[in-house]
Amino acid sequence: MSGFTLEQLSSRLGSHIESSSEFRGENTYFVAPEKISEVLTVLKEEFNFDYLVDLTAVDYLGIKSPRFEMVYYLHRFGEQYDENIRVRIKCSISEDKPAIDSVTSLWAGADWLEREVYDMFGIVFNGHPDLRRILMPEDYDEYPLRKDFDVRNREPSKRSFKKALSEGNF
Amino acid sequence: MGLNAAPTAGGEGFLTTTVNSVANWGRKNSLWPMPFGTACCAIEMMGAMMSRFDLSRFGAEVARFSPRQADLMIVSGTITYKMASVCRNIYDQMPEPKWVIAMGSCTCGGGPFDSYAVVQGIDEFLPVDVYIGGCPPRPEALIDAVMKIQKKIDIEGAPIV
Ligand code: SF4
Numbered sequence A: 001m002s003g004f005t006l007e008q009l010s011s012r013l014g015s016h017i018e019s020s021s022e023f024r025g026e027n028t029y030f031v032a033p034e035k036i037s038e039v040l041t042v043l044k045e046e047f048n049f050d051y052l053v054d055l056t057a058v059d060y061l062g063i064k065s066p067r068f069e070m071v072y073y074l075h076r077f078g079e080q081y082d083e084n085i086r087v088r089i090k091c092s093i094s095e096d097k098p099a100i101d102s103v104t105s106l107w108a109g110a111d112w113l114e115r116e117v118y119d120m121f122g123i124v125f126n127g128h129p130d131l132r133r134i135l136m137p138e139d140y141d142e143y144p145l146r147k148d149f150d151v152r153n154r155e156p157s158k159r160s161f162k163k164a165l166s167e168g169n170f
Numbered sequence B: 001m002g003l004n005a006a007p008t009a010g011g012e013g014f015l016t017t018t019v020n021s022v023a024n025w026g027r028k029n030s031l032w033p034m035p036f037g038t039a040c041c042a043i044e045m046m047g048a049m050m051s052r053f054d055l056s057r058f059g060a061e062v063a064r065f066s067p068r069q070a071d072l073m074i075v076s077g078t079i080t081y082k083m084a085s086v087c088r089n090i091y092d093q094m095p096e097p098k099w100v101i102a103m104g105s106c107t108c109g110g111g112p113f114d115s116y117a118v119v120q121g122i123d124e125f126l127p128v129d130v131y132i133g134g135c136p137p138r139p140e141a142l143i144d145a146v147m148k149i150q151k152k153i154d155i156e157g158a159p160i161v
Helices: A006-016 A033-045 A110-121 A155-167 B019-029 B041-049 B081-093 B105-109 B139-156
Strands: A017-023 A026-031 A051-059 A068-076 A085-093 A099-101 A124-126 B002-004 B014-016 B033-037 B072-076 B099-103 B130-132
Touching: A006 A017, A006 A026, A006 A033, A026 A033, A033 A068, A033 A085, A033 A099, A051 A110, A085 A099, A110 A124, A155 B081, B019 B139, B033 B041, B033 B081, B041 B072, B041 B099, B041 B139, B072 B081, B072 B139, B099 B105, B099 B139, B105 B130, B130 B139
Parallel strands: A026 A085, A099 A124, B033 B072, B072 B099, B099 B130
Antiparallel strands: A017 A026, A051 A068, A068 A085, B002 B014
C-alpha cells in the first residue's frame, strides 16, 4: 500500500482503538491488551510498518490503574524509502497477572526487547521463544524498574553475586 | 647492594645483592597489566598505553588479556555485581604476586551510579593497592598510579613464590 494516511489506519483498526492522541506530529493509539497482536499484525502486514523501533514498558504505580503500560514504536519506511512515518501503540496491563502476547513472530528484533521488559518489570510475554532475564543475573529475584523497588537496594544483586562466586558459575 | 667495579675493563666487576631485591627490581620495571576495562575509563587506559602517553616507558607495556601472564590488574570502568564475579574470577587466575589499580570513581566508590546493580567500590571483593579518582582520570593519573605501584614493590617487595 502506498500513500499511507493515518485516517486509513484508524478506519481499518476501527473499534480496536480505545483512544488516540497527537502531540507535535506524534501519533499514539491505545488498544486493548488482548488485541495487541491482532493490531500489530495489521500494522505490519497491511500497513508495512516493517521496523519495530522499540518496545518498552512504563510503571504508573499510584498514578494510573491498571498499573503497567506497554509501548510499541513502529516505523514505516515506505516503498521508495521516502516516508519515515512513526506511530506509537500503547496498551495497559494489570498488576496481578502481568502478561501479554509476544510479538517476536512479527519482528524477530522484539526478542531481546521483550526479555528486557520481562527482566525489569516482570511482564510475561506469551509465546516468546526464550524468555529469560537478559541484564540481571538469572537467579535475581526482583524487578528493578518497578516503582515499588528501591533503586538503591543492592541486596538482591549481592545475593546473586555471592551465589555466583560460591558456585563458580560466571 | 655492593658494587665492586674492576679497575680495568668491564665484565670483571661484580655485584652483591639479594635474590629478593633483584626479583623486585625486575617486577617493578616490567609490570604486565591485565586491562579489565568495562566502561568509559577504559578509553583513558587505552590512551595511556598509546604512543602519546606511552605507559611502556615505565615497563608496563605488554597488556596481557590472559590473566595467567599478568601481575597488575587495572580495573577501569563501572563494575556491576554481575561483572564482579567475573572480575574476581579473573583476579584469582592471576599468578602471585599481583597488584590491583582501581581506576576511576566507579571502581573507587560506585561513581555516579548509586544503583541496585553497581558495586560501590571494588574493594568490596578485591584487594586494591592504588585508587585513582576522576571521572575519568587522565592518562597521567594512571601513569602516576603505575609509578606508585612500582614504589610499593620497591619498598614492600613480595616474597619469591
Ligand atoms: S568513573 Fe566516570 S569515566 Fe570512569 S567508568 Fe565510571 S562513569 Fe565512566
